[in-house]
Amino acid sequence: MKLLHIENLSVEFPTHKGNVRVLDKISLRMNQGEVLGVVGESGSGKSMLALAIMGLLSPNAKLTADYLSLNGQDLMKLNLDQRRKYIAQNASIIFQEPQTSLNPCFNIGTQLIETIELHGIRRRKKQRQRALELLEAVGITEPELRLKQYPHQLSGGMNQRVMIAMAIAAEPDLLIADEPTTALDVTIQSQIIELLLELNRTRDMGLMLITHDFALLSESTQRVCVMYSGQIMENASTDNILSSPRHPYTKALLDSIPHIGERHHMGQRLYSLKGRIPAIDHLPVGCRLGPRCPRAAKECVKTPRLDMIKQHGLVRCHFPIPSSTQVEGERND
Numbered sequence: 001m002k003l004l005h006i007e008n009l010s011v012e013f014p015t016h017k018g019n020v021r022v023l024d025k026i027s028l029r030m031n032q033g034e035v036l037g038v039v040g041e042s043g044s045g046k047s048m049l050a051l052a053i054m055g056l057l058s059p060n061a062k063l064t065a066d067y068l069s070l071n072g073q074d075l076m077k078l079n080l081d082q083r084r085k086y087i088a089q090n091a092s093i094i095f096q097e098p099q100t101s102l103n104p105c106f107n108i109g110t111q112l113i114e115t116i117e118l119h120g121i122r123r124r125k126k127q128r129q130r131a132l133e134l135l136e137a138v139g140i141t142e143p144e145l146r147l148k149q150y151p152h153q154l155s156g157g158m159n160q161r162v163m164i165a166m167a168i169a170a171e172p173d174l175l176i177a178d179e180p181t182t183a184l185d186v187t188i189q190s191q192i193i194e195l196l197l198e199l200n201r202t203r204d205m206g207l208m209l210i211t212h213d214f215a216l217l218s219e220s221t222q223r224v225c226v227m228y229s230g231q232i233m234e235n236a237s238t239d240n241i242l243s244s245p246r247h248p249y250t251k252a253l254l255d256s257i258p259h260i261g262e263r264h265h266m267g268q269r270l271y272s273l274k275g276r277i278p279a280i281d282h283l284p285v286g287c288r289l290g291p292r293c294p295r296a297a298k299e300c301v302k303t304p305r306l307d308m309i310k311q312h313g314l315v316r317c318h319f320p321i322p323s324s325t326q327v328e329g330e331r332n333d
């Protein structure tokens with residue numbers, strides 16, 4: 001069954017220069033239990049997409065969509081209160097900085113039990129029992145002791161585990177992890193990703209992993225959605241994306257990853273695209289990557305569509321890179 005189905009979702013904000021469209025006609029689908037990676041540079045719209053799905057956009061944001069469904073429920077048919085209630089029962093989100101998501105003035109137990117109560121468990125004894133179960137499920141040792149401790153007494157990795165415990169309290173079918181490990185050191189990062197993948201496997205919970213780190217996605221996701229400037233540029237299986245990226249932006253992101261074991265000469269720089277992501281209120285005409293793209297040509301002043309390339313996936317480019325098994329110049333769409 002489809003867990004998430006989005007057709008042409010856009011988000012606009014009013015600014016003093018007029019409306020800016022921070023997400024432009026996003027379409028994507030996720031199956032039950034799937035792990036989808038969403039990748040793109042800072043400012044490409046990844047967090048905005050997460051907030052839009054979760055119904056957490058600020059009140060001045062204007063969301064439109066041809067279709068937006070979660071677990072089979074068309075969210076556009078619900079009013080805001082109904083939508084938020086439904087989403088809270090079916091999906092959860094964790095953010096980058098566990099320290100800022102937790103309240104420093106309350107102990108872990110109080111905060112966890114508050115979430116458990118929101119999800120309908122009223123009896124004190126049952127709430128406590130559930131809190132202990134959740135802490136154990138996310139690999140926190142000495143759960144009895146942790147309930148009494150405050151966020152500053154726990155490490156960053158432990159606090160992120162607490163956030164994950166809160167996020168799974170309602171047994172969601174979808175968990176969105178928005179840069180869940182960026183604030184943590186490398187060894188803890190892999191433990192948190194491993195925990196998320198274990199929850200995905202054992203609970204058949206769909207996981208949307210948002211990051212700007214391609215290396216992180218390569219081992220954990222089945223499909224990757226590459227975003228740039230509020231649009232999806234490429235959406236394909238992780239294997240296809242890694243072995244033969246077809247969008248120049250995806251290729252540039254992959255080429256910019258340092259590979260362990262590959263020697264770089266002194267002073268030799270890693271590949272990076274020229275320029276920087278355009279301001280959302282100052283977009284170039286046509287393809288948004290155009291001014292930075294090594295394959296750009298005259299036609300790129302026309303807006304490219306997100307087209308299906310056979311045996312690959314969706315690519316928004318007038319001149320997609322030929323697949324590694326294809327002859328240069330051959331188009332396959």
Ligand SMILES: Nc1ncnc2c1ncn2[C@@H]1O[C@H](COP(=O)(O)OP(=O)(O)OP(=O)(O)O)[C@@H](O)[C@H]1O
Nearest residue numbers: 013020022041042043044045046047048049212280
């Ligand atoms: N309240 C707002 N009003 C107008 N524009 C906004 C607002 N909030 C965010 N934006 C713009 O929306 C765009 C997308 O931002 P978003 O935070 O989703 O990017 P991101 O890909 O998650 O970046 P990062 O990796 O840094 O978190 C950016 O251009 C940002 O400036």
